[in-house]
Amino acid sequence: MCIQATVNSSTTVYQLTAAGSTTPGYMALGFGTEMSDAPMVIVWKDTAGGVVLSQRTAPGHVQPKPDTAPARVAILDAAQTSALASQPVYTFTVPTSGDAANQKLIWAAASASPDDSSSNATIKFHDLGFGSFILDASSSLAQNGTPADTNASKQLPLASWEKMVIAHAVFFVIGFLVLLPIGALVARLLRTSVPWWFKVHWAVQFYITLPFMVIAFALGVAAVESHGGEHFNDFHKRTGLALFILYFAQCALGAIIHFIKSPNRRRRPGQNYIHAILGLTIIGLAIAQIRSGYAVEWDKATRRGKVGNAVNVLWVVWVVALPLLYIGGLFLLPRQWRQEREAREMREKRGMTDSRKSTCPSV
Incomplete structure (x- = not known):
């Protein structure tokens, strides 16, 4: 799973791209250092070929519940999303917040898709992996206001x-x-x-x-x-x-x-x-x-x-x-x-x- 961030003064575009031989059932990105209480954005392809975006939180390493009033609302960018490709790409935007050079993020991916197309569907365990890292997107703030992509990241301090x-x-x-x-x-x-x-x-x-x-x-x-x-x-x-x-x-x-x-x-x-x-x-x-x-x-x-x-x-x-x-x-x-x-x-x-x-x- 590859993560790209495109940042400007008002919004940040995140693009999650599948990597490896197994096509993920869902991919998730969270804001924080660990799963507990981190706002998460989970995206997956439903049985009809559409894309579902669900914002969730969890008190720990457990089934995350839908967040009905997220502090930052994520919006799916359908034009930059390709769910039917062999390596799916999911793109969404959220309001820019915090230091672009020090974005503390978590990620997860699973082989199985959620049960249905509802944003509150039950999701499976992230058997394809999970982790945490710091994303440095400071180079994406161009002087002319045109953002550039970056993958620069480093590992988080020990939790x-x-x-x-x-x-x-x-x-x-x-x-x-x-x-x-x-x-x-x-x-x-x-x-x-x-x-x-x-x-x-x-x-x-x-x-x-x-x-x-x-x-x-x-x-x-x-x-x-x-x-x-x-x-x-x-x-x-x-x-x-x-x-x-x-x-x-x-x-x-x-x-x-x-x-x-x-x-x-x-x-x-x-x-x-x-x-x-x-x-x-x-x-x-x-x-x-x-x-x-x-x-x-x-x-x-x-x-x-x-x-x-x-x-x-x-x-x-x-x-x-x-x-x-x-x-x-x-x-x-x-x-x-x-x-x-x-x-x-x-x-x-x-x-x-x-x-x-x-x-x-x-x-």
Whole structure:
């Protein structure tokens, strides 16, 4: 979708042109930095070949409602509109307002046309894309009053909800990709060397990591709410919820294993293996979740393009390093098993000694 603006002192002409292989069902232009409360102009071709122009507003990222009293009335320019072309062109005019060099605009397009030719028809989700930008139309103000076209544009500053998304990602990465693996490596590498390994493991996994998990989850929910989006409506959001729940389940299981022990156990309980497998599963899911966040979800939500390659390089390095460190710790398993066997034998001897001490002599 290409957008051109032609500006003079009293009116501005906007021309929306389809681009790409898919013919849009509708195209929309809004005035503002985000969909919430932005005046929008939506145009589409109806079944009879005519063109419908609808001015709307919305409280968020939801179905926009017709604006019956817009501050600036948009008028379709039928002479400059070509709805039947393979690449439709829709042109409309609105009264000029604000700084021509700093027009903050949003756009959207969908593959499906609205249900009917009424200006208050229900429109479909903008599956062909959406975004925001700043249009610099200052060069279109000619001295002789004859306007010239311009496509000059630049990206808008980050919206508040986009800043929350970035903060959500930072807290999530620190919690799931840094702190949780560190806690797991402490348990794997230090348990055969120092007696205080569990205190460090528990402190990292719960007391230090917990605030990051709660803040990351809260920021994600707040960003969706602020943007007017839907909660847990795609794979990334549902996976994030699952990881949040699994984290607390893992902490609870770890507490049960450590604080509720059978004094007569003769082998490693099954829940210990479940705890280890669940922990590795959580970290594996978190690794995949982080990649889907920066590689897919960010551009899908903001239309600002993919993040820099440096993020992907750091992800790859950490994904390679983590398994190597953990596999290195597996070489300590024979030593761990020997220590556990010796501890069991010591408990059994101590139990036998206590039993003999409590036996009454025959009379």
